[in-house]
Amino acid sequence: MDYKKISDIDNLLTPFWDDNGYAYEESFLPLLKEGQTADEDLVVSLLYDACEIISVTTATRLEVMEQGKDYFLRDGKLVIPASSAIRRMMWDEYHIVGEKEAQAVFGFTGGGKIFFGEGDTMHSRQYLVTYKHCKAWDGYVPAVEASKLPKTKARLKNGEGFTFCWYGDSITTGANSSGTIGSEPFIPMFPELVTIKLQEKYGCDINYINNAMGGATSQWGVDNFDRLYNGLKPDLMFIGYGMNDGNLDPVEVVKNIKTIVKKTLEISPDCEFLICATTVPNVLAAGFFGLQDKHQPYLKALCDELGDRAALVPITSVHLSLLSKKNFYDMSGNNVNHPNDFLARAHAQTILAQII
Template sequence: MFNEHESYTKPVWDGGLIVAETFWPIHQPGESGEIAVTLLNDIAKVIEVRRADRSEVFTEGRDFAVRDGKLVIPEGSRIRVMAWEEYNTAEPDNFGFRCSTGGYLLFGEGNVFHRLQYEITYEAASNTFDGHYRPEASPLLTKSRAILDSHARPLKLAFFGDSITYGCNASGLGAGVPPFMPVYPKLASEELERRGYAIHYRNPSVGGKNAHWGKNVAAKAVGEFAPDLCVIAFGMNDASGKRPPEDFIGDIKSIIDTVRAGNPAAEFIL
């Protein structure tokens, strides 16, 4: 069920049916036994709970229950709850990141997290999304919307960032496991095309890079493309590299200036 990509691009603020929300149950320090998982919304009815790689489907009443809108995982469930000591280890495991409170947080590329995560599809009892998006009042991206709605030409859409935007953890690229989803930039582009819009897509992202690298290659990577809408998605490697915020901000502004040199009307998502 839910194999169509469009089911994964439904806005989270719409409520109703929530498809394949991921969760990774981890006990807090000193905890064991039953655990209650808080999701984006309270649960009215569970449709399905399964492993993120689609290898196993779980049974309500045996592997999980719903209590006060939360997903409850009892002792003895086939849904594995990770011990805190596995998640926050004394010594780094593979690519573990040092934690500010001590130890190292588990990390890995490829299918590491797909093997540990689960998905739940459910009917929401309430919509607790507290973001700031208000479609009825949003004045954002008016130029890009005008190009799409005119159908006069394709929207030139660029994504420029690090390994996340390249797709190193996408199940269809870096992980190579079901459900074999495309990278999120391609998924967004496909959704716009599904809605009848013409898209000219580019994604020159490279894993392990930061905004300073982006600044230095921006002219060739995205400037020559002259996108109408450019998603700039650096930051993870800047943060882990402890780059000064003012340097990061300056690099992002430089990328914006480079894109605008080729298309003064360009719009941006950061």
């Protein structure tokens, strides 16, 4: 894979759960809560209590905000005053009721419609904060089984090239990373971030193939496998379905994933697998949230059944842990089911933890 060197790739891919006290470009949407008025301070939810704010910028990095004027630190929290140049969103713009409902797409749980948009709709309203913190991460840490993926690890250690295939839904296509939507700072989608990092670290040439499709279910993955992988021989396969399988019994989801694994081994008997448990959709987006948060244990059991050739990428647990500290809209690219750059980076960090 040819790539453009990313100057801050180490910062982008340092695990948020082990960042040595330096939280880099954590995203947030400056949304006033229900009942808050425009003249009130906005307190932003952060993953850690901050002891020093390094910077606050727009998500594009093109505008740098001024400390003491646009924001300040209070009791470990980032506070945005009413006079700030930071563009704050009122609750009635997020929870849409009345005449404007007809122009909105997704329902809001309990009534009304929810703020939603593809492209840079969320990206243009979000901000990034870089800060120092003094306490260690107290949330979920992805488990790593050192015995997994031995062939991939040997290839990397020896600097050997290999074919890395990605198969999944819109999340794996890169929606809504800034590089995908064509907006500053053009951070690549997480499959590309992972591939770039591995090539940089090990000096190997990776044949990168991404056959993910927006809106795809795990059944779509089964039905389209033969067509998409005809003539290919994957050495490492990432499988990431589930977001669009919210109404499907987890047993059936895993059955489909197992079929994809079986089909892959028929064309490439030595292939290894990264099997990803999906993020969850916005619980406030009516009708979308289903059984997505129930898939992970079943996928873990499948990985155990497959032995050292399959490693679980536990994104469900990672996302739920992040959601215990931040709001869904702080790290979503469309406010319903797509990640923004920050959450896409968390995907890459979790995947790399299973490989490096």
